[in-house]
Amino acid sequence: MRSYSKYLAFLLTFIAFSIVGASAQSSSDSRSGRTIEQSVRRQILRMPRYEVFDYIGYEVNGSTVTLTGKVFNAINKKTAENGVEDIPGVTRVINNIEVLPPSPFDDTIRRDLYSSISRTAGLSRYLWPVNPSVRLIVDRGHVTLEGYVSNKGDKNLMNLAANGVSNVFGVTNNLKIDSGKAG
DSSP states (O other), rough: OOHHHHHHHHHHHHHHHHHHHHHHHHHHHHHOOOOOOHHHHHHHHHHTTTTTTOOOEEEETTTTEEEEEEEETTTTHHHHHHHHHSSSTEEEEEOOOOOOOOOOHHHHHHHHHHHHHSTTTTGGGGOOOOSSSEEEEEEEEEEEEEEEEEEEEHHHHHHHHHHTSOOOOOEEEEEEEETTTTT
């Protein structure tokens, strides 16, 4: 009977430590994932040619980072991949970034779009040259607004300004409202 109770005590202790260890591992994995996400974000924002007409998104799944988005400058696709590969804890990078095709038609829309938004009631602050909080993606006449604005009014004004640009086939407004990240 005595050996049975020792065995039971050992088994219960082992189970308790296993649960605590798994919980600590899960917490560590969660912190590690957040650290990788923060590093990926910083790496993308530090890219020298990452501008208002580029948008790069990412997803972290364990030690794998998947890059998404569309870039106007083809160099940014490879620069993003190379930078993310060097982040500690990243073992695999899946690069699904699309390079936008060269197009004088889209270039005209980009110029007019930037100008229209810059002239609209205080929206120019979202388009500052270094790390703008709003990204303007023009792809074959279609405009996508990505990023963050401070309030719903700015989101709506941005949408109106984009829709007022000549030759735009449609506008997708993916802007998020977050006063801590915008402008």
